[in-house]
Amino acid sequence: MFDVSRDAPLPPLPGVGYKPQHYADIIKNPDPVGWLEIHAENYMGDGGRPIAQLRHLAERFPISVHGVGLSIGSEGDLDPDHLARLKHLVDWLNPASFSEHLAWSTHDSHFLNDLLPLPYTETTLAQVASHITQVQDTLGRQMLLENPSSYLAFAESTLSETEFLREIAARTGCGLLLDVNNVFVSATNLKTSPQAYIDAFPLEAVGELHLGGHDEDEDETGAPLLIDSHGKAIVDPVWSLLDYTLERSGPKPLLIEWDNDVPDWATLAKEATRAATALTKVAA
Template structure:
């Protein structure tokens, strides 16, 4: 499939490069509307806005007048072997057309089987057969929305006994075959590395950062498995931990000032707490932007 266009028809008025943003939660609307330029952008889960109208759309339309909006799908089931749900894809396409989001993304996962819908984003075997239907589904979504889709790396709690690729190699193959972009969730990397016993730094060194169009940061919850070993749950219900901030700093130093979202989906705090997390991400972006500008200045002066 030819690479999909980026769909940036009129987004220059709402740039997101080098900006940090936050998940849009309706409990925060009054605080958000009280002052302009609270954060760089807001991201919403597509499935929360698939009704025809009502208060959710009224609020999102008001936010969209003042901020870039990013659309993040969670139920497309890109990794399922069965065909995509055409009705769901049509609703997804309508949201893209209605709000013209700066970035559109989905997950490398599956969440449906026949007519059953699960509440989890489930892992995939990284086989050639899986690669084929994942790429077919991404091609289908990109053709429907007329633009590039970003695909998010998963958080995992188990691995399949047989795979033809490691995760980063599988993701690179998807990008090469479909022209999609990537959403790098740094917390997911840390969660998976801890649970599976691999190096997060080695994973990031092999990850195709040149194709990353957005970064996610989030909190996780720690518990123990049956053997008493640490088990991290990608819960999105707390602040970003220090280790994830360190990994994020490394990624931005290598890849540049990629737009960054702080996700917080459970135990929602007051707005100033979530905003402070987004501000902390912005501080990292600004520091690296300034360092890059100084390097360019010095190189030009030599």
């Protein structure tokens, strides 16, 4: 039913972040989901159920491997052991796509389990570009880099995020993963325009879109502070921003991320159906 030949790219259909509790439902009734995304680090054990399930799913669906632990934005070197583990996974699975984040999570051998921000300067541009080149050379494939959710700004930044990502893609040949919810969260938090961000984004480099839910809070001044929690349904303004994006980018592989307070399959499939509708609108 799907093209799962290992060299095919992700299809421009809705995908979901795979959760083991949905395994039986996905096998039985995946509609309208056309591909699955996994977090690389959850499949770096030596064997057992996670690996067996992944092998089984990979026979049926195109798989996107999404890393959360490579720390591409580190000031220091990438962890060679972790890069080797990633290469092992990508080599045996041969996924349709590999992506990571414009963020750091490891410092001084300590992994902090969060996607932490970096300033956008010529120095960090050179560091990130060098790390991406190292990853692409090691894996022997192109990777996608995802725009972060921002809660604050660095006084030292000299480049905008879209300028930074455009230059990274140009220097390394990597693709970009555009998280539309992250654009909305960052724009709200930093009082900028999400549409202007999309207008400035190098959409020609985008290989995948992400959508997810966020939490609403306020900072100490009463200004809105949105938190990228992946723990609830996608809100209407983010669906609208998706339409705005798709009108400019055309159909792209479109992922629904729901990582916390994971709902039942029917609820998740409903979000995927809404994503399918949005894609259909621009397919013609």
